[in-house]
Amino acid sequence: MGQGQQERVRTSLAGTVSEEISASLAPVDAELERRYPGDPGTRQPVHTVYVPGDTFTADTVRTWGDRALAALDEHAPDAASLAAVLGLGDDLAEPVYARVRAKLEREPVEDLRVDFEDGYGPRPDAEEDETAARAARLIAEAYADGTAPPYTGIRMKCMEAAVRDRGIRTLDVFLTGLTAAGGLPDGLVLTLPKVTYPEQVTAMVRLLEAFEKTHGLEPGRLGFEIQIETSQAILATDGTATVARMIQAAEGRATGLHYGTFDYSACLGVSAAHQASDHPAADHAKAVMQVAAAGTGVRVSDGSTNVLPVGTTENVHDAWRLHYRLTRRALARAYYQGWDMHPGHLPTRYAAVFAFYREGFEQAAARLARYAAHADGDVMDEPATAKALSGYLLRGLDCGALDLAEVARATGLTRAGLEVFAAPRRGDLTASTP
Numbered sequence: 001m002g003q004g005q006q007e008r009v010r011t012s013l014a015g016t017v018s019e020e021i022s023a024s025l026a027p028v029d030a031e032l033e034r035r036y037p038g039d040p041g042t043r044q045p046v047h048t049v050y051v052p053g054d055t056f057t058a059d060t061v062r063t064w065g066d067r068a069l070a071a072l073d074e075h076a077p078d079a080a081s082l083a084a085v086l087g088l089g090d091d092l093a094e095p096v097y098a099r100v101r102a103k104l105e106r107e108p109v110e111d112l113r114v115d116f117e118d119g120y121g122p123r124p125d126a127e128e129d130e131t132a133a134r135a136a137r138l139i140a141e142a143y144a145d146g147t148a149p150p151y152t153g154i155r156m157k158c159m160e161a162a163v164r165d166r167g168i169r170t171l172d173v174f175l176t177g178l179t180a181a182g183g184l185p186d187g188l189v190l191t192l193p194k195v196t197y198p199e200q201v202t203a204m205v206r207l208l209e210a211f212e213k214t215h216g217l218e219p220g221r222l223g224f225e226i227q228i229e230t231s232q233a234i235l236a237t238d239g240t241a242t243v244a245r246m247i248q249a250a251e252g253r254a255t256g257l258h259y260g261t262f263d264y265s266a267c268l269g270v271s272a273a274h275q276a277s278d279h280p281a282a283d284h285a286k287a288v289m290q291v292a293a294a295g296t297g298v299r300v301s302d303g304s305t306n307v308l309p310v311g312t313t314e315n316v317h318d319a320w321r322l323h324y325r326l327t328r329r330a331l332a333r334a335y336y337q338g339w340d341m342h343p344g345h346l347p348t349r350y351a352a353v354f355a356f357y358r359e360g361f362e363q364a365a366a367r368l369a370r371y372a373a374h375a376d377g378d379v380m381d382e383p384a385t386a387k388a389l390s391g392y393l394l395r396g397l398d399c400g401a402l403d404l405a406e407v408a409r410a411t412g413l414t415r416a417g418l419e420v421f422a423a424p425r426r427g428d429l430t431a432s433t434p
Contacts, residue, residue, distance in 0.1 A: 036295035043398045044299055045111035045151050046353050047340045052119040053131045058138050065108025067343035075316045085317045086324050092355055100350045103400050111151040116170050117193050132170045136177025143185045153189035159200035190224040196232045198249035205251050223253045229260030231267045234285050244292035254298045257289045261303030277303045302330040304339035320348045327352035357396030364389045365410035390421035
C-alpha cells in the first residue's frame with residue numbers, strides 16, 4: 001500500500017445491532033447513573049470528634065485545640081522529640097510538626113458531633129430537650145461568628161424501639177432550633193447509630209422528609225451518616241450484605257458509613273482486650289462497607305481507639321505511637337476519616353495525616369504532571385490512576401498537609417485542573433487539563 005493511502009475499513013454488522021443493544025441496556029444505564037453517581041467531590045474531614053451533649057459548650061473546639069497544644073508542649077515540645085516518638089524521618093520532622101501546631105491553632109477540629117447516644121446516656125426528657133435546644137443555639141452561633149468547624153451536627157439515639165421516640169424528638173428539637181436560629185448550615189451532619197436493618201434507614205428518610213415538608217425545605221436537603229455497629233449490618237440472615245441495602249434504602253441521603261469499633265467487636269464476641277480497629281473482624285467489616293459504598297458517593301470512616309494519651313510522658317508516647325500507627329494503617333487502606341475521642345489524639349491524628357500526604361507528595365505530583373503532559377515515565381498510568389493521584393493531592397490540600405503553591409509548581413495544575421482529573425466517573429476517559 002502506497003504512502004498516504006487509506007486503509008479500507010470493513011464491517012459486518014448492520015447498524016441496527018448497535019441500536020438494539022443500546023436500547024436493551026438503557027435501563028441498566030439509568031440504574032448505573034442512579035445507584036453509582038460517583039464521589040461528590042466535596043471535602044471529607046480527616047476525623048470526627050464526639051463530645052457528649054451535656055459537656056458541649058461554645059468553646060469546646062478551642063478548648064480541644066488548646067489541650068492538644070498543651071500536650072505537645074509537655075510531651076513533644078519540638079519537631080525532633082515528636083519525630084523520635086513517631087519514627088518520622090528528618091525530612092518530615094519539621095514540616096509535619098509545624099503544620100500540626102498551625103492546624104491546632106487554626107482549625108483543631110474538622111468535624112464535630114454532639115453526642116446524644118452512648119456518650120450521653122439516659123436522662124430525664126426535659127433535660128435532653130434542653131440540651132438539644134442548647135446545642136442548636138450554640139452551633140448556630142458558631143456558624144454565625146465563624147468559629148464552627150467545617151462540619152458539625154449531632155448523633156441521635158438509634159431507631160430501636162426502646163429509644164426511638166426519644167431519638168426522633170431530640171432530632172426534631174435540634175433541627176427546629178437550628179432552623180429558627182437562621183437556617184440549616186451547609187456543614188450540618190446527622191448521625192444515625194446502631195443501624196441493623198435497612199428499614200431503620202428508610203424510617204430515617206421518612207423522618208427527614210417530614211421535617212423538610214414542614215419547613216418548606218428543598219427535598220433531599222437533609223442527609224445522614226449510618227453507623228455500622230452490629231454484625232447484622234454487615235451480613236443479613238439470607239447471606240446478603242445488609243450495608244449495601246442500607247445505602248439504597250437511604251434514597252440518596254446517606255453521606256457516610258462509620259465503623260463502630262467497640263459495639264461491633266462486642267457484637268462478635270471479641271474480648272475487651274482485643275477490641276481494636278485493626279482486629280481481623282474490623283478489617284472484614286470495613287472491607288464490606290468499602291465495597292458496598294464504592295461509586296455510590298457514600299464515604300467510609302474508620303472507628304476509634306480507646307487508649308487515651310494521658311498520664312506520664314511514657315504513657316502518652318505509647319498511646320501516641322498506637323494512634324499514629326492505626327491512623328496510618330487506615331489511610332493506606334483508603335479509610336480517610338476516623339474518630340478521635342480525646343484532645344490528646346489530635347496531635348497524632350494530624351501528624352499521621354500530614355506525614356501520609358507529604359511522604360507521597362513528590363512522587364504523586366510527578367506522575368500526575370507526566371500524565372497531564374502525555375510524557376513518558378517509568379510507570380504507565382491510566383485515567384483511573386490519574387483520578388487517584390489528583391484525589392490524593394486534593395485531600396492533602398483540604399486538610400492542610402499540602403500548600404496550593406507547591407502543588408501547582410510540582411504538577412503545573414491549578415486546583416481546578418486537579419478537580420478535572422479527579423472528577424471522571426466510571427468509564428469516562430475524556431478528562432483533560434483545562
